[in-house]
Amino acid sequence: MKDNYMAGSAKNRKAMMTLRIIGAVIVTLVMFFPVYWLLISAFKTQSEMRMAVPTFWPETFAWQNFAEAFRVIPYARYFGNTLLMAVGTIVLQLNVALMAAYAFAKGQFKGRDTLFLLVLAALIVPEQVIFVPVYVMMSKLDWLNTFWALIVPHGASAYAIFLLRQAFKSINNDVLEAARVDGAGRFSILYKLLFPMAMPTIVTMGVLIFISSWNSYFWPLIMTNNNDMRVLTVGIAMLRDSIAGNEAMFFNVIMASSVMAIIPIVVVFTVMQKHIVAAMANSTFK
Structure with a gap:
């Protein structure tokens, strides 16, 4: 019974760690996305900026x-x-x-x-x-x-x-x-x-x-x-x-x-x- 309890505790810790990692990744993506959008928009052409459907990567890098x-x-x-x-x-x-x-x-x-x-x-x-x-x-x-x-x-x-x-x-x-x-x-x-x-x-x-x-x-x-x-x-x-x-x-x-x-x-x-x-x-x- 003690072994089952320890195994259950280990699974709970692993599940909590997984949830924390997922949460950290989500928060990081939410915070970084505006910076990412700033960077890719700086390299887009005027025609690409006017597209009805936004692109998530520049079609042509407009230096x-x-x-x-x-x-x-x-x-x-x-x-x-x-x-x-x-x-x-x-x-x-x-x-x-x-x-x-x-x-x-x-x-x-x-x-x-x-x-x-x-x-x-x-x-x-x-x-x-x-x-x-x-x-x-x-x-x-x-x-x-x-x-x-x-x-x-x-x-x-x-x-x-x-x-x-x-x-x-x-x-x-x-x-x-x-x-x-x-x-x-x-x-x-x-x-x-x-x-x-x-x-x-x-x-x-x-x-x-x-x-x-x-x-x-x-x-x-x-x-x-x-x-x-x-x-x-x-x-x-x-x-x-x-x-x-x-x-x-x-x-x-x-x-x-x-x-x-x-x-x-x-x-x-x-x-x-x-x-x-x-x-x-x-x-x-x-």
Whole structure:
């Protein structure tokens, strides 16, 4: 009887494992299908895009769609603007987060934990709530249609401060005391000691900031109205809106533009994914 029970349990475990695998495959297919459709649409011709019955593989690979994207919009200009905005945001936000996280993790001052909780409270405030006062501020500074308006408002991130604080708290204070005895100042300790030791978290934050900046649409849309300052997300949306009612003629070009826009994100995330996993494993609240 015991053997029958064990055999039944083994069958149940096998059945549950099979169901989990099937469920995982279904979820993966559902999530990946839009990306697949984006990729194959980028290579279809206009005539194939207008077919009543959609095809699930391009009949002819229309590589000219990618060149057409550079013709219909100043794609290179938008790409450069997006890259400059993303890099500038990374540099500013990481430096602000490093200094704030150092203060919250290793500093000793009254109200430190209360202030940190207030910083975390900023995580629940959506960007759309504060954009009006920030827009007015950018306007008074005469920063609209400049990279200052695209970068400076994102100079501080509560999430980046939280992750770096967790990484700094895991570092023994004896290491810092030894550095102080050797005559190291606060900035030397931060950038020459803590920075290398928290490298997985810093790389992770750099990747997440890059992805967020690269995909940003709302902020660049309201902060710029000059074509020379547009970024990729806004430029592709303007291309879509400019052909409203005739999408079938240029939908393949829109898809090709979108494919080129996501390539940097895929490359950066693929190269840095091991650092992201290591940082997330060390981000528990302490």
